[in-house]
Amino acid sequence: MRFYLYKELKPKAGVPWTRQHVRRQEKRGNFPMHVDLGENTVAWLADEVDAYVAQRIAARRIAGPALDDAAAPPPATALEPASPPPATPVAPAPARGRRGPAKGHGGRPRKAAHSEPGSAVPPLAASGS
Numbered sequence: 392m393r394f395y396l397y398k399e400l401k402p403k404a405g406v407p408w409t410r411q412h413v414r415r416q417e418k419r420g421n422f423p424m425h426v427d428l429g430e431n432t433v434a435w436l437a438d439e440v441d442a443y444v445a446q447r448i449a450a451r452r453i454a455g456p457a458l459d460d461a462a463a464p465p466p467a468t469a470l471e472p473a474s475p476p477p478a479t480p481v482a483p484a485p486a487r488g489r490r491g492p493a494k495g496h497g498g499r500p501r502k503a504a505h506s507e508p509g510s511a512v513p514p515l516a517a518s519g520s
Contacts, residue, residue, distance in 0.1 A: 394426070394434035404440045 400406040400413070408416070416422035423439035 393437035395437050395440055396434050400440070404444055406440065406444070
C-alpha cells in the first residue's frame with residue numbers, strides 16, 4: 392500500500408492544488424479523503440488518487456469533442472459569406488487621472504509640494520459639509 396504526502400501530490404500524481412483547495416474538495420466529496428498517519432502528517436492512498444486522476448482524464452475525453460462541436464459555429468460556404476458579429480455599444484470609461492480620482496482632500500486642488508520663501512499661498516476655503 393502506497394501513500395502520497397501533500398508534497399508528492401503534484402510531482403507524482405499531477406494534482407496542482409493548494410492544501411486548502413484539497414481540503415475543500417475532500418469535504419465536497421470531489422477528491423479522495425486523506426488518512427491521518429500521525430499527529431501532524433496526512434497522506435492519501437496512491438491507488439485512490441491515481442483512480443481519481445484517471446477518472447478526470449476519461450471524463451475530459453468523453454465530454455471534449457461534444458463541447459468543441461457545439462461551441463463552434465458552422466463553417467461558411469462559398470455561396471454564403473460569413474457575416475461579422477453584431478456591433479455592441481460600449482460605454483466610454485470615465486475620465487480618470489493616472490492614479491484615479493483624488494482622495495482625502497474633498498476634490499480640492501492639492502497644495503504645491505514646495506513653495507518659494509515669501510510667496511503667499513492662499514488658504515483653502517473650508518467646505519460646508
